[in-house]
Amino acid sequence: MNINVLEENQSITIKGTKDGLTLFINDRGSFEDVMKELGDKLSEYNPKKDEPVVPMTVKLGDRYINERQKQQLRELIGGKNRFTIDFFDSNVIHRDEALTWKENSDVKVINRMVRSGQVLENVGDLLLIGDVNPGGRVVTTGNVFIMGNLFGIAHAGSNGDREAIIAASYMKPSQLRIADYISRAPDYETEGVYMECGLIDEGQDKIVIDRLQVLSHKRKGISGFERRILNG
Amino acid sequence: MGEAIVITSGKGGVGKTTTTANIGTALALMEKKVCLIDTDIGLRNLDVIMGLENRIIYDIVDVIEERCKLGQALIKDKRFDDLTLLPAAQTSDKSAVTTEGMKKIIQELKQTYDYIIIDCPAGIEQGFQNAIAGADKAIVITTPEKSSVRDADRIVGLLENEAIDPPKMVINRIRNHMIKNGDMLDIDDIMQILSIDLIGIVIDDDAVIKASNNGEPVALQGSSKASVAYRNIARRMLGETVPLQSLENEKGMFQRVKKFFRLGS
Known part of the structure; x- marks a missing residue:
């Protein structure tokens, strides 16, 4: 499963690798739009109860998200969708972290x-x-x-x-x-x-x-x- | 204004009390006004070594708890008018003394005496804290044994946190034949570990035990090696440059000079 075509107005891409799924979030556009689009995309997907939980890496590009936003993402992706985020990868870090x-x-x-x-x-x-x-x-x-x-x-x-x-x-x-x-x-x-x-x-x-x-x-x-x- | 010097070691049985008695006596021999303080409450010994046990009426706890004046508790030595002892209590324990009480006593004694030598108890608890409370300087006693060097190192570390000059070291109970055979740490090893100034070395001498048992500090007995060693320490405390005693029984002048340049302080 490879959805690799990036349309102009599309801000998220999901890619499957042997280690699990990678969610690419475009660093343009607001976080709210991303959440909305992600919600729409995930609503098309209805996993069964006994399916294994799939680990997912989130690649954020040059976007910085704070702890609260990370939590929102975890709630949206996790829960009934049987995904789990094991790593947020961003090119940007907070000053405190730095x-x-x-x-x-x-x-x-x-x-x-x-x-x-x-x-x-x-x-x-x-x-x-x-x-x-x-x-x-x-x-x-x-x-x-x-x-x-x-x-x-x-x-x-x-x-x-x-x-x-x-x-x-x-x-x-x-x-x-x-x-x-x-x-x-x-x-x-x-x-x-x-x-x-x-x-x-x-x-x-x-x-x-x-x-x-x-x-x-x-x-x-x-x-x-x-x-x-x-x-x- | 006098100077308060605490004699400490961490480990027990390395010769703190003997050193206190002998340095005090040696300083008195050089016509200094000296007061010895025994802070080993409950296990006092300094009075025995000085041969003053039977003259004790009041002790340091009586002074702190204001049952007597400081002057009443001081015991004049048998041999020197300018040497006095403030004995420890035998019945109380170490909690009877406070750091404030010690500071007050030492401050008062400094007005009259040139040197106040404080005999510290073994350990690093309250007794140690009391002993170092009023001190300006410290002398750390160690023997050429690993355990005693380890404890001395700990003490030096603890003293670093106090408002006390960097301590000086006395290496006590040196047995030359064991050092030669490599069975005992040698002076250089000890100095390397502790890296503090050496102020004297004392050879393990039977005369010390004999003198202590007679209540007569060995420093008074002219000829023995330990006696000379203690008097040398006192001279160095007064600022004289005295070469370290040779460990050998007979040693050529050349080697003495060599030793002097290497270790003399």
């Missing part, structure tokens, strides 16, 4: 020591100039970069970002945590490593420590901002 993005992707530079019992919490990438002593902890939603010794615990991607990494000049951590993964130091006494980083290896399904040089091909979009742009 600021949150920026906050999440900024590198915050902090110059101090994190001593035993202290927790340094941060949003976005963290560049710590100083040591994390045994018993100390740094937590951030982005990457952790430490110019100094990491002896304590470092937690990167604390909101669940598995692409986040932990890099340090010298690391002999008691634990590395990335998103929901935890790895701990072995029980026997080990030497620390210089200029290395911890990252999640999807193949081995665990945190591995490797030379910093591997980052250039394993984590191409190391900046949080790039990741947000690429992944939405």
